[in-house]
Amino acid sequence: MAVAETEAGQAPAPKKRDRSHFLYLAVILAVLLGIAVGFLAPGVAKDLKPIGTGFVNLIKMLISPIIFCTIVLGIGSVRKAAKVGAVGGLALGYFMVMSTVALAIGLLVGNLIHPGTDLDLDAHKGEGAKQAKGASEGTSDFLLGIIPKTLVSAFTEGSVLQTLFIALLVGFALQSMGRAGEPVLRGIGHIQRLVFRILAMVMWAAPVGAFGAIAAVVGETGGKALTALATIMIAFYITCVLFVFVVLGAILKIFTGMNIFRLLRYLGREFLLILSTSSSETALPRLIAKMEHLGVSKPVVGITVPTGYSFNLDGTAIYLTMASLFIANALGDPLNIGEQIALLGFMIIASKGAAGVTGAGLATLAGGLQSHRPELVDGVGLIVGIDRFMSEARALTNFAGNAVATVLVGTWTREIDRDRVERVLSGRAPFDERTLLDDGHGVAPEGEPSATGPSLAK
Numbered sequence: 001m002a003v004a005e006t007e008a009g010q011a012p013a014p015k016k017r018d019r020s021h022f023l024y025l026a027v028i029l030a031v032l033l034g035i036a037v038g039f040l041a042p043g044v045a046k047d048l049k050p051i052g053t054g055f056v057n058l059i060k061m062l063i064s065p066i067i068f069c070t071i072v073l074g075i076g077s078v079r080k081a082a083k084v085g086a087v088g089g090l091a092l093g094y095f096m097v098m099s100t101v102a103l104a105i106g107l108l109v110g111n112l113i114h115p116g117t118d119l120d121l122d123a124h125k126g127e128g129a130k131q132a133k134g135a136s137e138g139t140s141d142f143l144l145g146i147i148p149k150t151l152v153s154a155f156t157e158g159s160v161l162q163t164l165f166i167a168l169l170v171g172f173a174l175q176s177m178g179r180a181g182e183p184v185l186r187g188i189g190h191i192q193r194l195v196f197r198i199l200a201m202v203m204w205a206a207p208v209g210a211f212g213a214i215a216a217v218v219g220e221t222g223g224k225a226l227t228a229l230a231t232i233m234i235a236f237y238i239t240c241v242l243f244v245f246v247v248l249g250a251i252l253k254i255f256t257g258m259n260i261f262r263l264l265r266y267l268g269r270e271f272l273l274i275l276s277t278s279s280s281e282t283a284l285p286r287l288i289a290k291m292e293h294l295g296v297s298k299p300v301v302g303i304t305v306p307t308g309y310s311f312n313l314d315g316t317a318i319y320l321t322m323a324s325l326f327i328a329n330a331l332g333d334p335l336n337i338g339e340q341i342a343l344l345g346f347m348i349i350a351s352k353g354a355a356g357v358t359g360a361g362l363a364t365l366a367g368g369l370q371s372h373r374p375e376l377v378d379g380v381g382l383i384v385g386i387d388r389f390m391s392e393a394r395a396l397t398n399f400a401g402n403a404v405a406t407v408l409v410g411t412w413t414r415e416i417d418r419d420r421v422e423r424v425l426s427g428r429a430p431f432d433e434r435t436l437l438d439d440g441h442g443v444a445p446e447g448e449p450s451a452t453g454p455s456l457a458k
Contacts, residue, residue, distance in 0.1 A: 026206075026207040027206055027207050027210050029207070030206075030207035030208065030210045030211040030214075031210050031211070031214050031386075033211055033215075034048075034210065034211040034212070034213070034214030034215035034218065035214060035215075035218050035226065037211075037215045037218075037219070038214065038215045038216070038217070038218025038219040038225070039218060041219075042218075042219035042220070043219070044219070045215040045216055045218060045219025045220075046216055046219045046220055047216075048211070048212040048215045048216050048219075049212060049216035050212070051208060051209065051211065051212025051213075052209050052210075052211075052212035052213030052214075052216060052381035052384065053212075053378055053381060054209070054212075055202075055205055055206065055208065055209025055210075055212070055213070055381065055384060056209070056366065056378055056380050056381045056384075058202045058205060058209075059199075059202065059362055059366050059380065060366055060370065060377065062195060062198060062199050062202065063163075063366055063367040063370060064154065064155045064163040065155065065195045066192075066195055066196070066199070066364075066367070067163050067164060067167060067367055068155070068166065068167045068170075069188055069189075069191055069192035069195060070192065071164060071167035071168065071171060072167050072170050072171040072174065072185070072188050073171075073185065073188060073189060073192060087299065087300055087303050087304065087409060087413055087415075088303055088307070090409050090412055090413065091303060091304045091307055091308065091405065091409050092307070092311065094312075094405055094408065094409065095307070095308060095311040095312040095405065096311075098312060098314055098401065098405070099311075099312070099313065099314065099317050101247065101314075102243060102314040102315075102317035102318050102321075103317045103318075103321055103344050105239060105242075105243055105247070105318060106239065106317060106318040106319075106320070106321025106322050106344075107321050107325075107340055107341075107344070109235060109239045109322065110321055110322045110325035110326075111325070113231065113235050114325075114329055115228065115231055115232040115235065115322060115325060115326040115329060116228050116325070116326040116327065116328075116329035116330035116382075117228075117329045117330075117334075145162075146162060146165050147162070147165065148162040148165070148166065151166060154166050164346075164371070206384060206387075209381065209384050210384045212381075213381035213382060213384050214384075217382060228326070228330065229382075229386050232322060232323075232326045232386070233386050233389055233390060235322065236318065236319065236322055236390055236393060237390075237393050239318055239322070240315055240318060240393045240394075240396070240397045243314060243315075243397060244260070244264075244396075244397055244400045244401075245260060248260060248314075248400060248401060248404045251404070251408070252404050252407065252408065255408055255411060255412070256407055256408065256411045258407065258421070258425075260404070262425045263403060263404070263407065263425070264400060264403075266290070266294070266424065266425055266431075267287070267290060267399075267403055269286070270283040270286050270287060270290070270399065271283075271396060271399070273286070274392070274395045274396055274399055275392055275396065280309070280395040280396070280398045280399040280402075283399060284305070284306070284309060287305055287399070287402065287403060287406075288301055288302070288305050288306075289431075290431055291305060291403070291406045291407075293424060293429075293431050294407075294420070294421055294424050294425075295410075295416050295419075295420035295421045295424065296406055296407065296410035296415065296416050297410065297415035297416070299415070300406065300409055300410045300413060300415045300416075301406060301410075304402075304405055304406045304409045304410075305402060305406055308401070308402035308405050308406070309398075309402060312398070312401050312402050312405055313398055313401075314397050314398060314401040315393060315394035315396065315397025315398045316364075316394050316398060317344075318394075318397070319390055319393075319394050320344060320365055320368065321340075321344050323365055323383050324343060324365065324368065324369065325340070326382070326383070327369065327376050327379035327380065327382060327383065328373070328376055328379075330379060330382055331375075331376055331379050333373075333375065333376065335373070339372065339373070342372060343368050343369070343371075343372045343373070344368070346368050346371055346372065362380060362383065362384070362387055365380055365383065366380045
């Protein structure tokens, strides 16, 4: 039998429920409790700050291995995508342009609303002075500092720039090895899954970290903290909505003539799935199936969708931009334009391959601050309490961006059936929710492997 049955002749028990829902609720309760403690006992609340700092330290210890694995695997993904010629080149070029646009929009909104300015927390001024001591080093000293003493010392010393340097060397070395390097890449892929599993375990401490961080901030600033957190959260959601419906909608209309509302309505069930899990990766298989059903050719879908999950992180780019500006302003040490561009350029590179992983956004944010402005890293604790609220907008924006990108690349390469698109979007060719397959368009014969290939996003 295809499906095993229990001794009583009944079907096996359904899959265990995703326990991350309980984590989400726990974070919300912890934030509310932290706010209450901050108002009712501000003195006690200030003493709870080490709890939030401890959680940030747990995230910091995973920064180097996360960056190393994602960069090495990301370089391998670029190599694979580049080999497919026009499709891979168009997809990667589009992803880079849209990431830049998303960063620019985040910078524009962040510099208009100045999130976190009213907080002006001075708890880290001492550490800032300590870090500023090394800021007087010349360019040559800075560049020499990127080179680690040994191949592994970057991991033990916690230097993010050194880790990035080693990751680039290893990635390009494996790329030049060709097939001989594939076992090593697979091994690094396993290590990445291990590290992200540890990160998932660490994220269960998020309620405790959120409680300590929020309580301490509210105890020190009172209602200003709540106003500042609400401001950045609402501004982020509005920015994501404008990006999807104005920027992506305009691009889709100009190049394909398609209405973005019709496309997103077709993907309505996937958006609900993402909303319930806070991860766009949960909808990856369904997006592949639905894009093929829509009329985009299997090779284009198989290249664009998985690669987009690693390289087309529009929502993440906006989040990293606005969160960095918020932390810098809240700590009374705002970033100038040059620092913003350098910092966020690093972040968009470091985030490759981490799409869909709960907590990866926080780790990338901490890594970017650690590499450029170490005195601001502890400010990540300010974001912990609202990160899960913002993760839904990140995931939904990333997913919408990848859906639009697939249609665009299919149009530019003339690998899309426009008649079928119209039939599908008008409801005359419904998607088979039971099998996740269409009526034969672009589907491999029974018993043959799909051409879409494995996901490149972890």
